[in-house]
Amino acid sequence: MTIQTYEIERKAQTRTHLEAELTKSLSADERHLPSLCLWDQQGLQLFEDITHSEDYYPFAAEVSLLRGNVDNLLDHISEGGAILELGSGSLEKTDILLQGLSHLQRHVDYYALDVSPSELYRTLNAIEDKLGDNSTVKCHPLVCTYEESLVWLKQNPVLDGRDVIVLWLGSSMANETPETIQRLLRSFKAASESSQIGKLTFLIGIDGCKDITRISRAYDLSNGLSRRFAMNGIANINSIMGYNVFDPKDWVFRGLWNSKQSRYETCLSPVRDIALQIGRQAIHLKSSELVRLIYSQKWDRGDMERILEGTGFGITKCWKNPEGGYGTSLSTAQVLQHTHIPGLVLYQLE
């Protein structure tokens, strides 16, 4: 495979950075762990298994949305343009778009960004093999975090004069706080404006389902994968820190729906009073205390519009999942008329 590798300075997953992050996040009023710890090789493979589980509805919903609207979606990806995918994961969904572009003989560079090098190379190799040597779509890995990619976007002459579409699928955006999203979107806009790149567009997938039973079944799977995925997060922290910060025997999975914040919270909880040693500092936790690990925020269009305020981006188009009687309409105006519980929606931001 002739993939080109970019050297991006990566700090987010080093021991020093993690130690500072853990001290801060475990001392916060609402204790939490940095969600980045979930996404090592093992975590990504577990997540891939999660997405294939019957009750994990967001994945199937997004796949059917992409398949059902692929021609229309491809119209938004310019000849000679570049695609940057934030958190590319298994690439199963991206495959739908890339195969479509290749079929149209559209020349596009696809940059897959994720944090586990081994998984990124595995998934990207597989997709390149499927595309074949003569494809007009060229694939490149970017091993870094969302934030770390900003320098690449700003300083990359390869992108000069080219339209860039940023894919943020799988409700990945909804794991971040609204403040983080606003900051990132503003930074992406600023980076594109201070560089020579053409038009910057985002295509994001967001789940607006507020059916708590359905959500709870999806995020605490009966096959036990959600629990294994969460526990892998602390195993990864132990591995990066080089000693057992967490004894897995002391921790259990807890998941809860936070109706005020409209989000499912995947948490871990100690089974007894414990003291965690983070570097030189001891942090004391009470038995059954909640430590948040990841949020799955469920946002409808109104929520999205509030988040976008002041970022310089607005929704220009949205594609809504027809499943569950939500209607097959693709136009924004008609989508807004629906009062049913919304399902997964793809938004185009410009």
Ligand SMILES: C[S@@+](CC[C@H](N)C(=O)[O-])C[C@H]1O[C@@H](n2cnc3c(N)ncnc32)[C@H](O)[C@@H]1O
């Ligand atoms: C919910 S998964 C979605 C994966 C894939 N896009 C999909 O739709 O199935 C989130 C993805 O984002 C990556 N990720 C999470 N936080 C990240 C960050 N701060 N920087 C880069 N990648 C991140 C994870 O490794 C994972 O692949």
